[in-house]
Amino acid sequence: MAKTNLLEELKKRPLLCDGAMGTQLFIRGLAAGACGELWNVGRPEVVQEVHRAYRQAGCDLITTNTFGASSAALGKHGLSDQTATLNRTGAAAAIREATPDAWVLGDVGPFGEFIEPLGDMKAEELLEIFGEQAAALYAAGVDAIIIETMSDPTELEVAVKAAKRASAKPVIATYAFADGGGGSFRTMMGTPVKDAIARAIAAGADVVGANCGSSLSLSDYVNLAEQIVAAAGKTPVIVQPNAGSPMLLDGKLVYRAKPEDMTAAVPSLLKTGVRIIGGCCGTTPSHLRAMGEAMRRETVG
């Protein structure tokens, strides 16, 4: 059975995206500070194992392990010359597990510095950098690109343009928001929800939304989702919350939200009009399985 276009499918039913990759790799022995994308080459079976767990949990969308695989972000590890390889192998690992029914999202994260005049990066140069990553992901066969955890709408615009130049396939674009006071939310750069979403859509994003974020509880996320849906108009919305805020317990990091807490948020999120729900930092296949079950209960019942 040939898969339908992701955007067509979204018109029919809400979809479940996957959860965290980074925190899953840490559990499997990735050292803090090490480049997780290197495992696409060095330990592809582990990356695949995470994808498989999310797929078995019922996720419709599988995200490649390429968040930090732009040449700029890889440069912090001295690995810029590995850009093509790490994106290709990352896409391959996800595709192997997603086939035949799930869609593969090629993951693109922030480049790690500021664009001129705030920093030294030129927008044209960044367009090339994101373009190189998008081209490598598409060449390997991803179904769409997800640009995530953005703070600067200008950077997000550049990334969306780069992806759209590389292919006509759908582009999902999400910001990391934080509490902006008085029930509002802003990105780290101070951009309010309405402006941030409008700029993402104007740049050509097909799906817009939020992932990760600082100190946002699940109920904050429901409020945030409401505001994003209002700002997005007809454009479908995705949200991928963290499993609550982390705390340190006996020297170990623990995310407070349990699968049942995430499940409880699902009906409220769907009620706001969100079309894709997934997870970010601290979420596990168990969280996603529970969320998927809640999603099906809501949409069937």
Next chain:
Amino acid sequence: MVNLQNLADAIKVGNRAEATKLTRQAIDEKVGAKEILEAMVGAMDEIGKKFQRNEVFVPEMLIASRAMKESMAVLEPLLVKAGIKPAFTAVIGTVAGDLHDIGKNLVAMMWKGANFGVVDLGTNVSPEKFLAAAKEHKARVVGLSALLTTTMPAMKQTVAALRAANLAGLKVVIGGAPITQEFATEIGADAFAPDAASAVEMVRKLMVA
């Protein structure tokens, strides 16, 4: 006659060319180095306060800091000649295992803008390196940053290492996206700064206390 208020205004809006021009002019007109410096620091303080009131955001803070930095470079030789030195030194870095530096850089900029002496150790800094730098520079403050939740344990180890060395009067300030006051208290840091502007305030308070 140069108006130092204009210099402060140029820094606040991040007009680098104007800010450096007015600094040069003030120097040429023999305005005291201390007076010029105070105008600059005052401008950055005002930006910090506006930031805390959600009136300006990171971009405004960044461009003001850049204007401040370039003006300071112009003023530097005069400060050296006049023997005007920062009252204390603060060491800053992102903890081991974490390569993120945006938050750390913002704090370093604001600390420099407040005329603290700043030693920036960069990212992925081990507890030993923090300790060695604190000793070497006789630091009064060490600032620890983390973005990854997975590196929060490294922050705890760094605080423990600094405490174990028992350096007289040393204060530790921590911050970063996943950090909370609760966490700061738990690991024994002296203060938690939720943002770069608060980081300036926290250090000033700790240095008075």
